[in-house]
Amino acid sequence: MVVGFAIVAAWEIVTAAGVVAFRKPIYNALSLVANMLGLAVLFLMLNAQFLFAAQVIVYAGAVMVLFVFIIALMNPESDVALPRRGSEWIYGAVFGVIFAALLVSLLFNRGLTGRPGTLTPEAIAAVGNVQTVGIALYTKFLFPVEVTSLLLLIAAVGAVYLAMRRIR
Amino acid sequence: MPVPAYSFLLLSGVLFTMGAVGFLVRRNPLVVFMCIELMLNAVNLAFVAISRYLNSLDGVIFAFLVITVAAAEVVVGIAIIVQVYRAGRPMDVDDLDLMKE
Numbered sequence: 001m002v003v004g005f006a007i008v009a010a011w012e013i014v015t016a017a018g019v020v021a022f023r024k025p026i027y028n029a030l031s032l033v034a035n036m037l038g039l040a041v042l043f044l045m046l047n048a049q050f051l052f053a054a055q056v057i058v059y060a061g062a063v064m065v066l067f068v069f070i071i072a073l074m075n076p077e078s079d080v081a082l083p084r085r086g087s088e089w090i091y092g093a094v095f096g097v098i099f100a101a102l103l104v105s106l107l108f109n110r111g112l113t114g115r116p117g118t119l120t121p122e123a124i125a126a127v128g129n130v131q132t133v134g135i136a137l138y139t140k141f142l143f144p145v146e147v148t149s150l151l152l153l154i155a156a157v158g159a160v161y162l163a164m165r166r167i168r
Numbered sequence: 169m170p171v172p173a174y175s176f177l178l179l180s181g182v183l184f185t186m187g188a189v190g191f192l193v194r195r196n197p198l199v200v201f202m203c204i205e206l207m208l209n210a211v212n213l214a215f216v217a218i219s220r221y222l223n224s225l226d227g228v229i230f231a232f233l234v235i236t237v238a239a240a241e242v243v244v245g246i247a248i249i250v251q252v253y254r255a256g257r258p259m260d261v262d263d264l265d266l267m268k269e
Binding site: 012029107151152163 | 229235
């Protein structure tokens with residue numbers, strides 16, 4: 001388990017670096033696909049099978065297909081054509097080190113202080129993972145789910161409107 | 169539990185930081201979007217890890233809603249990027265300052 005986690009964690013960090021650092025957008029997109037698949041494996045290790053399926057279908061499937069299609073259609077030359085500015089990477093690295101130090105110090109100062117709930121892996125396995133998530137979605141979280149469906153509708157209408165309109 | 173919760177949260181923090189650095193440094197709008205996705209994924213990992221180690225399902229539901237909102241955000245964002253591209257403007261976030269005036 002620990003060895004598996006170490007392998008997936010290293011995979012995640014390498015592919016995330018690929019997303020940030022590659023100069024051609026298609027390589028960034030493919031790195032992001034690999035990153036999302038690794039994250040799906042982590043979800044599986046965390047006993048969230050439903051989220052594993054959702055991650056693979058929605059992110060690695062739908063969202064990344066959209067990205068790759070747009071890159072293939074528009075063929076943007078990316079930063080390759082733009083003049084390089086080395087200084088922004090230095091500032092970015094400084095920011096990243098400070099930000100990561102803040103996050104890590106917060107994590108080790110506070111720890112996990114929440115009150116444990118009743119849904120242990122055994123309790124979830126007795127009912128079934130998807131069943132448990134479904135019951136929670138349509139009882140306790142019914143209102144957020146409905147609001148999200150409205151948001152999706154608005155996004156679909158907005159995307160169609162933007163695609164129809166010609167800007168000068 | 170062999171893998172401690174800290175390791176998942178630590179990985180989540182590292183991934184979020186990398187996404188934030190990419191968001192600040194990169195100038196292609198598509199790559200900036202991918203870095204936002206990276207950050208959202210890192211937050212999802214933290215949600216699911218905490219939910220797992222506190223024996224609750226709320227974090228999983230939150231992560232599910234975050235995935236949905238991210239999909240909606242990508243659809244609208246890419247529509248805007250395509251419009252900018254069609255208008256013949258350069259693919260550089262530093263040059264997209266029309267709203268400033």
